[in-house]
Amino acid sequence: NAIGVIDSGVGGISVLKCIRAHLLHENLIYVADSKFAPYGEKSNEEITRRVLTAFEFLNKQDVKCIVVACNTATAASIQILRERFHFPIIGMEPAVKPASLMSKNKIVGILATSGTLLSAKFSALLEHHSNDIHFITQPCFGLVELIEQGDLGSPALIALLKKYIDPLLKEKIDTLVLGCTHYSFLKPVIQTLIPDHIKIVDTGEAVASYLKHVLIEKDLLNQNSASGTTHFWTNSLDQNADKVIAELWGQGPESFNYRGLWV
Ligand code: DGN
Secondary structure (H helix, E strand, O other), X not given: OEEEEEEOOXXXXXXXXXXXXXXXXXXXXEEEOHHHOOOOOOOHHHHHHHHHHHHHHHHOOOEEEEEEOOHHHHHHHHHHHHHHOOOOEEOOOOOHHHHHHHOOOOEEEEEEOHHHHOXXXXXXXXXXXXXXXXXXXXXXXXXXXXXXXXXXXXXXXHHHHHHHHXXXXXXXXXXXXXXXXXXXXHHHHHXXXXXXXXXXXXXXXXXXXXXXXXXXXXXXXOOOOOOOOEEEEEOOOOOOXXXXXXXXXXXXXXXXXXXXXXX
């Protein structure tokens, strides 16, 4: 049985890559809800309905656990999911705590979707750390849409990113949290827009190592020594969807299987 990984679209592939690096023998099934991306400005009810659809699809395929590789979906629906499904469910959360520990000047910038930034879950997280840290949050409208098309550095994307990052630089942040799994693919271009001393933090690595820990603890680790398989499902109507997935996955055609429309 496999590990399911879901996202509103292709962003969670950044997390999937970390999971594969930590868990070579696990079978991974990725489900992109690209037809309904972005989630950033949808209501909690709508997001929860979409995420439940993806969960039911995966549940029919004998998964042993699911990673919600989307900060927005986690904030909107993780509680309901945990009530309904009784396998381990691992969510995302902007890396506020690691960033707080890393920051020397105690000024931290956070890029995420408006859905994540406005959620009760995120407010509680920030509040917990705002005693000694000054946080500056920035919703990034339009970025997910570009990344969904495979754009990781066009002039239009760079202009948009600059618009979001420049105000954070003016505030003298020394740490930048990428609070949306899509944005991890922009690390190389973000690096060109910020001074070297600013550290970029995201959550994929931490989630992958936590997942491994959960599998070991619950005795769910695959004991088979063969390489794990990777399957991608999307509902994108874009003709280039398979190419975008292949490019973001970045590991050659023999390393995955593209399954096309799931719903
Ligand atoms: N990748 C998602 C996240 O981490 O928040 C959300 C993207 C979106 O659909 N807006």
